[in-house]
Amino acid sequence: MKTLKKKESFASRLLSSDGAVSILVVIMGFLVGTVLVALVGRNPLNMYKAILQSLTGYNIDNGKMNVRYIGETLNYTVPFVLCGLSMAFAARAGLFNIGGEGQYIVGLTVAQVIALLGPQVKGLHWILAILGAILIGALWGGVVGLLKAKFEVSEVVSTIMLNYVALYLSRIVCLQLPGATTYKTANYPETALLNNALFQKLTNNSMLNNGFFLMVISLIVYWFIMEKTNLGFGLRATGFNKEAARCSGIPVVKSISISMAIAGAFAGLAGGIVALGSFRYGRVLAGMDNYGFNGIAVALVGNNTAIGTMLAGFLFGMLKNAQALMQGKQIPKEITFIIQGLIVVFIALRSAIALYLDWLNKRQLQKEVISK
Amino acid sequence: MEYAIEMKGITKTFPGVVANDNVDLQVAPQEVHALLGENGAGKSTLMSILFGAYNADSGTIKINGQEVNIKDPNVATELGIGMVHQHFKLVHNYTVTENIVLGLEPTNKFGLLNIGVAEKRVAELSQQYGLQVDPKALIENITVGAQQRVEILKTLYRNANMIIFDEPTAVLTPQEIDELMEIIRRLKAEGKTVVLITHKLKEIKAVADRCTVLRRGKYIGTVDVDSVTEQELAEMMVGRAVQFEIEKAPPNIGETILSVRNLSVADHTGQMKVKDFSIDVHKGEIVGIAGVDGNGQSELLYGLCGLLPVAEGRIFLDREDITNTSIRHRIEAGLGHIPEDRQRHGLISNFTISENCVLKNYYKAPYSNRYGLLDQSKMLENSDSLIEQFDIRAGQGSLTPAGSLSGGNQQKTIVAREINLSPHLLLVAQPTRGLDVGAIEYIRKRLLEERDKGRAILLISFELDEIMNLCDRIATISKGQIVGIFNQGEVTEREIGMMMAGSKHDGETG
Ligand SMILES: Nc1ncnc2c1ncn2[C@@H]1O[C@H](COP(=O)(O)OP(=O)(O)O)[C@@H](O)[C@H]1O
Ligand SMILES: [Mg+2]
Numbered sequence: 001m002k003t004l005k006k007k008e009s010f011a012s013r014l015l016s017s018d019g020a021v022s023i024l025v026v027i028m029g030f031l032v033g034t035v036l037v038a039l040v041g042r043n044p045l046n047m048y049k050a051i052l053q054s055l056t057g058y059n060i061d062n063g064k065m066n067v068r069y070i071g072e073t074l075n076y077t078v079p080f081v082l083c084g085l086s087m088a089f090a091a092r093a094g095l096f097n098i099g100g101e102g103q104y105i106v107g108l109t110v111a112q113v114i115a116l117l118g119p120q121v122k123g124l125h126w127i128l129a130i131l132g133a134i135l136i137g138a139l140w141g142g143v144v145g146l147l148k149a150k151f152e153v154s155e156v157v158s159t160i161m162l163n164y165v166a167l168y169l170s171r172i173v174c175l176q177l178p179g180a181t182t183y184k185t186a187n188y189p190e191t192a193l194l195n196n197a198l199f200q201k202l203t204n205n206s207m208l209n210n211g212f213f214l215m216v217i218s219l220i221v222y223w224f225i226m227e228k229t230n231l232g233f234g235l236r237a238t239g240f241n242k243e244a245a246r247c248s249g250i251p252v253v254k255s256i257s258i259s260m261a262i263a264g265a266f267a268g269l270a271g272g273i274v275a276l277g278s279f280r281y282g283r284v285l286a287g288m289d290n291y292g293f294n295g296i297a298v299a300l301v302g303n304n305t306a307i308g309t310m311l312a313g314f315l316f317g318m319l320k321n322a323q324a325l326m327q328g329k330q331i332p333k334e335i336t337f338i339i340q341g342l343i344v345v346f347i348a349l350r351s352a353i354a355l356y357l358d359w360l361n362k363r364q365l366q367k368e369v370i371s372k
Numbered sequence: 373m374e375y376a377i378e379m380k381g382i383t384k385t386f387p388g389v390v391a392n393d394n395v396d397l398q399v400a401p402q403e404v405h406a407l408l409g410e411n412g413a414g415k416s417t418l419m420s421i422l423f424g425a426y427n428a429d430s431g432t433i434k435i436n437g438q439e440v441n442i443k444d445p446n447v448a449t450e451l452g453i454g455m456v457h458q459h460f461k462l463v464h465n466y467t468v469t470e471n472i473v474l475g476l477e478p479t480n481k482f483g484l485l486n487i488g489v490a491e492k493r494v495a496e497l498s499q500q501y502g503l504q505v506d507p508k509a510l511i512e513n514i515t516v517g518a519q520q521r522v523e524i525l526k527t528l529y530r531n532a533n534m535i536i537f538d539e540p541t542a543v544l545t546p547q548e549i550d551e552l553m554e555i556i557r558r559l560k561a562e563g564k565t566v567v568l569i570t571h572k573l574k575e576i577k578a579v580a581d582r583c584t585v586l587r588r589g590k591y592i593g594t595v596d597v598d599s600v601t602e603q604e605l606a607e608m609m610v611g612r613a614v615q616f617e618i619e620k621a622p623p624n625i626g627e628t629i630l631s632v633r634n635l636s637v638a639d640h641t642g643q644m645k646v647k648d649f650s651i652d653v654h655k656g657e658i659v660g661i662a663g664v665d666g667n668g669q670s671e672l673l674y675g676l677c678g679l680l681p682v683a684e685g686r687i688f689l690d691r692e693d694i695t696n697t698s699i700r701h702r703i704e705a706g707l708g709h710i711p712e713d714r715q716r717h718g719l720i721s722n723f724t725i726s727e728n729c730v731l732k733n734y735y736k737a738p739y740s741n742r743y744g745l746l747d748q749s750k751m752l753e754n755s756d757s758l759i760e761q762f763d764i765r766a767g768q769g770s771l772t773p774a775g776s777l778s779g780g781n782q783q784k785t786i787v788a789r790e791i792n793l794s795p796h797l798l799l800v801a802q803p804t805r806g807l808d809v810g811a812i813e814y815i816r817k818r819l820l821e822e823r824d825k826g827r828a829i830l831l832i833s834f835e836l837d838e839i840m841n842l843c844d845r846i847a848t849i850s851k852g853q854i855v856g857i858f859n860q861g862e863v864t865e866r867e868i869g870m871m872m873a874g875s876k877h878d879g880e881t882g
Contacts, residue, residue, distance in 0.1 A: 228746055230739075233727070233746060237720050241716075243717055245731075246679065250731075
């Protein structure tokens with residue numbers, strides 16, 4: 001006998017639905033964020049005004065509409081979603097890819113290199129740069145997979161180290177690029193840019209670019225590989241029960257390497273899109289952009305599904321876009337980091353809450369069994 | 373006569389299953405009443421209703437002739453009903469006594485906890501009923517058998533007159549089982565009424581007075597245990613004639629399928645567990661490996677199927693040397709494997725039955741096309757047909773997650789998958805461990821059918837019964853080496869038992 005039926009509380013039923021937990025956790029994150037804003041003596045309403053504006057482009061205070069904000073939110077969403085997919089893809093195969101950041105950085109770097117040195121052929125140049133970003137990301141992730149599969153090197157340790165290798169390697173490489181100063185390179189040629197005239201027209205000159213299409217394609221590819229292909233079948237089997245997968249002849253070593261490579265490809269693509277879509281020049285990175293790390297949170301909130309990752313990525317993109325607006329309204333922009341952090345903590349607490357409910361249930365049962 | 377417990381027309385449904393369908397149960401005062409049924413028959417559900425943990429959809433309950441409404445376990449406790457659950461509900465870092473009195477801690481006149489009084493009462497009770505426990509020991513430091521005695525004491529401490537045991541022997545060693553049977557007799561002698569849930573016929577014969585049988589949620593009947601044979605009980609339980617001794621035709625032995633030559637296999641720690649092991653298995657025969665657990669059987673199996681590397685020697689399957697080939701290659705070469713550990717090696721519990729049924733060939737036609745795309749409908753067709761053929765009982769059919777199946781149905785799923793692949797050689801380990809009579813019989817029959825179809829089968833089992841029953845040849849293994857190989861009928865069970873303990877067939881006892 002398990003838990004008492006009528007004591008199958010609302011809470012435990014809620015906890016058994018991944019989607020519900022994510023929504024609950026996001027709401028809780030916002031609630032606590034609201035309280036914090038109030039505690040530091042600012043009006044929480046302003047926070048929501050900023051969020052509304054980044055979501056719809058509508059400015060309540062002056063009644064003006066500017067669709068550009070929508071475009072920016074969507075543009076910010078792209079790398080979050082892609083890095084989320086990177087994390088999620090590895091997670092489905094039972095791996096923890098902390099290396100999204102490094103994969104993102106190498107993707108960004110190679111895209112910059114090709115943008116500045118590649119053949120300036122219209123319609124081909126940026127595609128080459130993006131392909132380069134994808135490939136190097138796949139390579140950067142695949143190495144980790146191979147190390148893990150062949151030599152049982154923990155992917156957690158190797159990816160963290162490779163993140164730093166990627167950052168410093170990127171600096172060394174980018175400092176050699178044409179027109180490099182300590183923080184930027186020369187401007188890209190037109191042919192390397194991802195900008196999309198239609199988007200620009202529609203969104204009042206926002207930065208929204210072709211990367212958005214690539215994100216949509218990536219989401220479809222992710223879903224398709226996972227659910228529709230035998231590769232995905234093998235990966236999911238490996239993620240759920242590596243021993244049984246091995247015993248059934250599923251090439252586990254190959255699965256692990258491939259899944260890390262594909263995970264890396266998503267993050268590399270994110271790097272390429274940010275490099276060519278959000279900037280007109282190459283950057284000599286001084287620190288990490290943190291999209292890779294945020295991808296972990298995005299995947300967590302999105303429960304490693306395509307739809308979930310898309311929604312969570314959008315949430316993160318929206319918060320990022322709202323930051324500047326908040327500052328304009330005297331709300332410290334750090335509040336968005338706090339909300340994101342809280343969301344992750346609450347998600348992590350999920351298992352703790354489940355344990356706690358389990359314990360409560362048992363105690364309840366114990367009480368009922370023994371009370372007279 | 374007034375019954376101690378009388379349940380009438382109890383019906384209880386869960387989403388997708390009718391766990392109890394108009395079930396009756398009448399338990400006389402001071403009898404040991406067995407509740408018999410296969411896994412999933414609805415025994416636990418019925419008793420959970422009596423104990424107030426579930427509420428029935430319909431039906432009435434009378435206790436000592438009074439109609440009652442047991443809406444929760446508190447009411448059950450007040451009525452003198454106690455339950456020893458299949459999974460104990462003890463707090464591990466509390467002492468025996470603390471666990472027993474939990475919730476009704478005795479206090480002295482100043483309201484302070486007075487554990488001494490409780491300890492004395494616990495000692496008295498354990499004396500009276502022959503339930504040996506140390507009242508001061510921590511739960512985590514006592515054996516499973518002792519924990520169960522604590523659970524019994526807990527019910528007695530609360531003055532239970534009727535005690536329900538839910539599959540109490542599932543977790544016990546043979547010796548502890550004997551002790552428990554003694555305890556149940558003692559409880560009866562002291563005037564308690566006992567309901568014993570089980571699917572083991574021997575236990576019923578040993579202690580029960582009467583027995584009520586459930587099958588697939590339905591009430592089948594109540595019988596006096598003395599007036600029926602085990603055979604008859606088994607038939608009531610599974611709904612058809614059950615053969616304990618399976619008849620089998622003489623083997624029709626063909627060419628050699630598996631040939632193992634001087635095989636040595638080390639376990640994960642590098643310790644050589646199989647040493648210089650040679651054996652042949654032919655088409656159409658079942659060869660059994662008899663031995664005490666831990667004598668290299670698992671490593672032999674892992675070496676053969678490729679989960680562990682071979683240290684020395686060679687393995688030939690259909691004359692092909694597969695010693696160092698990948699697991700997938702071996703499967704494609706015709707090696708089937710029903711693993712010892714269902715959960716760990718046999719199934720992916722988050723996957724559906726449908727997905728589990730193609731775990732070894734999902735990448736091939738008809739389940740995948742040449743572009744690597746899966747064909748869900750072909751997968752479903754496959755599992756629908758296997759569910760039907762192998763009588764796998766699952767709430768949501770092909771889409772049931774394997775993890776939510778009962779042990780017997782999980783095993784049937786694995787057997788179905790492996791047989792469906794038409795392997796030339798089937799490695800089978802402990803195929804019936806933890807299963808009920810119906811499933812055991814079914815799986816053994818299936819294995820024999822496969823033998824008669826000309827498959828070579830290598831069977832590893834710790835149950836001598838099973839080996840004696842199924843095998844055409846029997847090899848005994850001790851410390852990773854073969855002690856002797858015999859044809860069925862050449863040796864007695866006793867001789868094999870002695871060899872398993874390590875003595876040579878012709879030699880002195882070791
Ligand atoms: N809490 C529950 N929710 C859904 N189905 C259940 C639940 N408890 C039992 N069942 C189902 O009811 C049937 C009877 O289960 P149970 O009473 O545990 O059988 P037994 O104890 O005889 O093995 C099974 O098919 C089981 O899957
Ligand atoms: Mg049960």
